[in-house]
Amino acid sequence: MGTVIMHSVASLDGFIADGNDDVGPLHDWYFSGDTPITEGGDRQYDHSGTGSAFRVSKASAEYVRSMWEAIGAIVMGRTLFDLVNGWEGRPPAGDHVVVVSHRPKPEGWHPEASYHFVDDVAAAIEKAQELAGERTIGVNAGEVGGQILAAGLVDEVAMDVVPVVFGSGKRYFGSINGQHQLEDPHVVIQGDRVLHLKFNVRR
Structure with missing residues (x-):
């Protein structure tokens, strides 16, 4: 089975959007660089749905490109x-x-x-694994991502940390309860106005 990676862009204080689901400056780095993420031109829909083409710093492009190419299902x-x-x-x-x-x-x-609707997080991962085969499964952070982590179904946590403090809003890990240990980061990449981090989940 492919690796299950929980991922999103987050503020320094761990929010993926404000209380109105506005991402504010969190995704600015996706459009402020000079390097396209994909060689043949980028898909036109970012996570906030603005429709702008992705152009990032060279360091971010290499990191994001390799991650996106590995994903088989979201x-x-x-x-x-x-x-x-x-x-x-x-x-x-x-x-x-x-x-x-x-x-x-x-x-x-x-x-x-190929969009499939299920009403349970365990069933969602099972379906994603069936569809992705050996490729990576990308789990969007937030309430659903937090539930999948709490269920012990996440292998890695990936955060693109942006230097902004939101103060309140939608949390990266949702309303997850209890402590969940991660290993030391095995990926630390500094981009332009973003820090890419990856942690294995401690079993």
Whole structure:
């Protein structure tokens, strides 16, 4: 099975958006560099749904490119799906998306896209593993990501830390309870206005 990586951009105090789901300056680094993430031109939908092309610093491009190329499936919550309208059926990475939701896929929504709706986080990871095979499963941080971590189903935590303090908002780990130990970071890459970190989850 592929590695399960929980990932998102976060403020220094651990928020992925404010209380109104606005990411503010968290994603500015995606569009402020001179290097495209993908060689053939980037997909047009970022996590905030602005539709701008990704251009980052060289250090960030190498890191993000290798991570995105490894992803076979993404697991996301219904809130993010609704906010970005599922990236219009074209996820920024991977070929498949699993949405954790008690509501079904909107009727008639991009029937050509490999999007699968399940109502349980364990079932979501199982479906993503089936779809991704040996490739990586990317789990979006937030409430669903925190539930998947709490269930012991996350192998790595990846954070793109931006030098801004939000003070309040939507937490990277959601409303997770209890302590969860991580190993020392095995990836530390400084980009332009972002620090890329990766931690293995301690078993």
